[in-house]
Amino acid sequence: MFIKLGVVAVLCALTSLASHYGRAVFHDGIRPIMPEYYQGRMKRAEMSSVAFGLSAGFIVSVGFAFTLSSNLLNPWLLFLPTDILGVVAPYSWLAAVLGAGWGIGVTAFFGALNTLFKLMPVNMLDALGALSSPVIAGFALFPVLAIFSQFGWKKGAITLVLELIARQLAALKIITVGGTPIYAEALEMFIGVIMLIIFAISKDMGAKDKASGENIFEANTRRIFNSLPLLMVIGGLVALISNMKWFAGSEVDFQLLSQIYATGNKGQLISVAAADFVRGLAFLPLIVTTSLASGVYGVVGLTFVYPVGYWLAPTLFGEGFFGHIMAFVLGALTILAEVSALRLVGVGLEKFPSIREASDNIRTSMNNVLEIALLVGSAMAVLNMNPPGVQGQNWLAFAIFASLYMINETLGRPIIRLASSPLAAIITGILVNIFYLIHLM
Amino acid sequence: MPIRIVVGGLNKDAIERAARSAGGDNVTVAVMSDFEAAKKIKQGQADYYFGACNSGGGAALSIPIGILGYGNCATVAKAGGRPKAEEIDKLVQAGKIAFGMSVEAIDEAVPMLVKSILKKHGILN
Numbered sequence: 001m002f003i004k005l006g007v008v009a010v011l012c013a014l015t016s017l018a019s020h021y022g023r024a025v026f027h028d029g030i031r032p033i034m035p036e037y038y039q040g041r042m043k044r045a046e047m048s049s050v051a052f053g054l055s056a057g058f059i060v061s062v063g064f065a066f067t068l069s070s071n072l073l074n075p076w077l078l079f080l081p082t083d084i085l086g087v088v089a090p091y092s093w094l095a096a097v098l099g100a101g102w103g104i105g106v107t108a109f110f111g112a113l114n115t116l117f118k119l120m121p122v123n124m125l126d127a128l129g130a131l132s133s134p135v136i137a138g139f140a141l142f143p144v145l146a147i148f149s150q151f152g153w154k155k156g157a158i159t160l161v162l163e164l165i166a167r168q169l170a171a172l173k174i175i176t177v178g179g180t181p182i183y184a185e186a187l188e189m190f191i192g193v194i195m196l197i198i199f200a201i202s203k204d205m206g207a208k209d210k211a212s213g214e215n216i217f218e219a220n221t222r223r224i225f226n227s228l229p230l231l232m233v234i235g236g237l238v239a240l241i242s243n244m245k246w247f248a249g250s251e252v253d254f255q256l257l258s259q260i261y262a263t264g265n266k267g268q269l270i271s272v273a274a275a276d277f278v279r280g281l282a283f284l285p286l287i288v289t290t291s292l293a294s295g296v297y298g299v300v301g302l303t304f305v306y307p308v309g310y311w312l313a314p315t316l317f318g319e320g321f322f323g324h325i326m327a328f329v330l331g332a333l334t335i336l337a338e339v340s341a342l343r344l345v346g347v348g349l350e351k352f353p354s355i356r357e358a359s360d361n362i363r364t365s366m367n368n369v370l371e372i373a374l375l376v377g378s379a380m381a382v383l384n385m386n387p388p389g390v391q392g393q394n395w396l397a398f399a400i401f402a403s404l405y406m407i408n409e410t411l412g413r414p415i416i417r418l419a420s421s422p423l424a425a426i427i428t429g430i431l432v433n434i435f436y437l438i439h440l441m
Numbered sequence: 442m443p444i445r446i447v448v449g450g451l452n453k454d455a456i457e458r459a460a461r462s463a464g465g466d467n468v469t470v471a472v473m474s475d476f477e478a479a480k481k482i483k484q485g486q487a488d489y490y491f492g493a494c495n496s497g498g499g500a501a502l503s504i505p506i507g508i509l510g511y512g513n514c515a516t517v518a519k520a521g522g523r524p525k526a527e528e529i530d531k532l533v534q535a536g537k538i539a540f541g542m543s544v545e546a547i548d549e550a551v552p553m554l555v556k557s558i559l560k561k562h563g564i565l566n
Contacts, residue, residue: 027496027498027499028499028500028503029496029498029499029500029501029502029503029541030498031503032502032503032504032506032507032511033506033511036511042511053516053519054496054497054498054499054516054519055496056521057496057519057520057521057522057543058495058496058520060521061520061521149454286499286500286503286504289476289503289504289507290503290507293503293504293507293508294507349476350476353473353474353476354474356474356475356476357473357474357477360449360450360451360453360474360475361453363500364451364452364453367452367495367544412545412546412549413521413545414521415521416495416520416521416543416544416545417545418495
């Protein structure tokens with residue numbers, strides 16, 4: 001526990017400093033505004049209120065809900081606040097202290113909360129395992145949805161058929177890598193992404209639009225390059241906390257990782273890593289262009305450090321102390337590689353605007369499917385919230401869950417949908433315990 | 442001449458539908474990548490930019506902010522907040538041209554935006 005607190009404290013102190021110096025922020029919306037602040041056109045107070053306004057809803061909804069339901073820390077919980085704290089603090093030492101304080105406080109708080117949940121008579125934590133519904137199965141179909149909306153139904157249908165055939169070829173072990181079976185969803189997703197890229201590039205081959213903004217991009221690339229030592233240490237630490245099973249980086253992986261860590265079913269890690277990798281590709285255009293346009297990088301880079309930490313490092317170097325060290329090293333090297341390739345990727349993206357558009361479409365469909373997966377998964381979870389010795393489905397819990405969900409909808413969704421179902425499931429768990437304690441269940 | 446609106450960011454289809462039904466013949470709506478959309482505005486080939494993302498300021502506005510400048514952009518509905526018609530009116534009157542909103546708020550915010558814009562240009566009272 002002390003090691004965990006220490007590592008998280010150092011990490012959060014560094015991300016807070018990165019924000020303070022305008023070197024890197026987590027929120028993609030704060031990044032393009034940073035130049036206004038570090039070049040002095042915007043006052044600290046104004047920048048602080050912008051940062052707070054853009055992030056507050058996310059910290060409370062996504063940040064809290066994901067960590068409560070998985071018992072793993074997440075970047076919205078750790079890094080959105082350090083974005084804000086770094087900007088709010090007028091001195092660098094204060095930024096570091098506030099960041100470290102937040103990291104320690106939030107880790108200790110949620111650790112204690114988790115212990116408290118475990119002591120409750122109606123076990124809600126095991127039930128929440130059901131939250132990890134077939135997210136991967138749905139996720140593999142994102143490229144198809146994106147192609148449907150961007151390139152029409154014909155190309156969409158062709159992709160869908162190809163994906164499903166590839167899926168079954170892998171599932172039936174007809175296609176293997178040197179005898180090792182490939183995960184069906186991983187191959188399915190891979191085929192879809194390749195198709196999407198082919199369609200996008202062939203569409204853009206015709207249109208010729210000369211790239212602009214070359215000069216700012218040049219200066220900004222240099223600025224990010226100069227931030228490399230700090231960025232690499234941060235990237236290494238993020239890979240390390242993923243490797244230590246303390247942290248889940250994305251909405252795709254948090255329930256799956258929590259489930260894998262609970263059951264020890266490590267074979268699944270590769271599918272989760274594949275899903276996270278593709279999610280990273282979907283976010284890449286946004287992070288790269290905002291970085292090149294602002295000279296401010298992302299504290300977790302292009303998010304590839306997550307799977308590097310929880311999958312690549314243990315696969316290559318085992319799970320011992322050496323594996324942890326190598327997770328840090330590989331994480332840092334990942335950031336180095338990303339930043340070195342930044343300019344090149346930026347030029348490529350300008351040449352192929354359809355790829356940018358595709359990434360928006362992927363993210364839209366990703367959100368839609370995850371909203372449904374989390375809603376269904378949460379409903380399944382609350383049905384399993386039973387007092388000791390009781391079997392069957394708890395429809396009282398379902399009634400509470402449904403009312404909480406609907407209240408959020410009618411109030412105009414103060415909690416965003418991605419977070420509202422897991423959060424409703426957790427509150428349901430607490431209320432069910434109260435019903436049990438006052439003998440109404 | 443109809444007001445030319447370009448749409449980037451997430452859930453483009455939803456914004457497009459909402460803008461079309463709110464603006465009717467008074468607007469033209471084109472969907473493209475945020476990068477192209479912002480460039481169109483800069484080159485004077487479009488008048489207004491709408492975009493959405495989860496927070497209302499990330500994928501929704503980050504590219505327009507980079508290309509058009511922060512002063513021309515505004516988030517009208519953040520995650521967890523609801524759009525307010527008077528505030529949108531003020532922002533439109535103040536000359537903002539690129540608007541971001543959270544995905545949750547599209548159905549409410551887009552009609553308000555279109556209304557305010559049409560009012561500003563004297564097409565609608």
